[in-house]
Amino acid sequence: MKYIGVIDCNNFFVSCERLFRPDLVGKPVIVLSSNDGCVVARSKEIKDMGIPMGVPAFQLKDMIKNVDVEVFSSHLSLYRDISRRVFSVVKDILPIVEQYSIDEAFFSIESDSLSSLQERCVLMSSQVERAVGIPVSIGVSLTKTQAKYANRLAKKAGKPVILDESWWQENVGTVQLRDIWGVGGQLLSSYREASINTTLDLYQCPKPRLDKLFGIAGLRLQAELSGQMMYPVSVVKTPQKSVTSTRSFKDTTNDMSVLKDAVAHHIRETTLELREQHLTTSKLQVLLQTSRYGDYALRGGVIEVDLLVPTDDTAVLMIEAMRLVERFFEPKVPYKKAGVVLGQLLPTEQVQQSLFPQIISDNNKLNTTIDEINNRFGRGRIQLGKHSLVSAWQSKHDNLSPCYTTRWTDVAVVHAC
Ligand SMILES: [Mg+2]
Known part of the structure; x- marks a missing residue:
């Protein structure tokens, strides 16, 4: 019998932080x-205190007054790295x-008996926990939608949950319905109306009525919830359309050199990602945005340039981006956010030889060397372009944890006594 499962890391960002701070367990x-x-x-302790998701940080102070709470800034590069490790264990x-x-x-799994399926799921969660140290929940059923519900129950049960056809019956x-994947907000009220x-009401709703009210999405939900697979587990990667790096500033700025410094940072970030994914770009967009409120809400925006030859070269894109900032910049406008989007991506091996070979830059070696040095000695150790005004634009992350897995200087030290 074929099943679909969901493996989900528990309180993922919190678990990543605890991995290197076991005192916080x-x-x-x-x-x-x-x-x-x-x-x-x-x-879990915060959830039990009734603090919901999305609470603004400034309101937290009152809510956690007498409790000793550890607060972290998001450390996405750490979380991405841990995520890669978790799912490489699952893929093994x-x-x-x-x-x-x-x-x-999501994963596909075949099994003839529910008890052996349960055993395999228990084993998988302990393998992930042993190899990476992140606790996971596993839910298994017949479709993705059913598996997401099983996962919900697994979180409460503290062990893998398998829901077969007879359970659903x-x-x-x-x-x-509000506990079903993808049903919420406006859609939930429409179903209620x-x-x-x-789920029983949905099962029993005649197809023509469902089609009339909710169209193909309603019919698919009904099918998924009755165990007919509408969304198979797909291993085909959809090709990446763009690479983006943006960030809001701590305060607004109208200093062109600060904007250039920020955009240069985003160029370094996006071009590194291009090279890691073996991609090139032929469309560069630079974002300079103002606050969404106030007199300058309509100023700023996106300016773009098409490149004659697809490239992954930091230096080439840096020069173009600086030109765009100079062209776009308006004195006196308070900018709130800057960013870079690289589009029209093409795998490096598919880049055609240009008709104008003299304009192809030969910085491959330089980029590779910089990437290798940073890989070895820590991200950002050496970089193209100047990098001196970072404190003027970098956003707040006062409580950032060390780069435990991506920076040599931050690797945990074990003391033997
Ligand atoms: Mg999760």
Whole structure:
């Protein structure tokens, strides 16, 4: 029998922080969004205190007054690295794994008995926990939508949960639609208006009525919830369309050199990603944005340039980006955010030889050398372009944890006594 499962890291960002701070296991931990804006991850202790997701950071102070809470800034490069490790363990165990988000993946699994399936799931979660140290929840059922519900139950149960066909037949009336993957907000109210409150109501809704009210999406949801697979687990990677790096400033700025410094940083970040993914770009976009409120809300925006030859070269894109900043910059306008988007991506090996070979830069060796040095000695150790005004634009992340896995100087030290 074929099943679909979901493996999901528990309180992922919090678990990543605890990995290097085992003293925080069992203690209340919060991770804030970029720019330390609001709560994006909570440990179980915080959830039990009734602090919801998305609480603005400034409101937290009152809510956690008398409790010793550890608060972290988002450390995405660390979380991405840990995520890669978790799912490489899963991919070693199972052949068909579709990573769905930074902390979650669907997988296909075949089994003739529920008990052996349960055993394999328990083994997989302990293998991930032993190899990487991140606790995971596993839910298995017949479709992706059903598996997401099983995962929900697994989180509560603290062990893998498998929901087979007979479970759904017996319990369908107790499953609330609001607990179903993708059903929420406006969609949930529309279902309620149509008197569809439970999965049973949805099962029993005649297809023509469902089609009329909710179209193909409603029919697919009904099918998925009755165990007919509409969304198979797919291992085909959809080709990446663009590479982006943007960040809001701590304060607004109208200093061109500060903007150039920020854009140069985003060029270094995006071109490194291009080279890591073996891609080139032929469209460069630079974003200079003002605050969405106030007199300058309509100023700023995006300016772009098409490149004659696709490239992954930091120096070439840096020069173009600086030109765009100079052309676009308006004195006196308070800018709030800068960024870079690289589009029209093409795999490096598909880049055609240019008709104008003299304009192809020969910085390959330079880029590779810089990447190698930074890989070895820590990201940003050496870099192209000047990098002196960072404190003038870099956003707030006051409580950032060390770069445990990507910077040699931050690697944990073990003392033997
Ligand atoms: Mg999760």
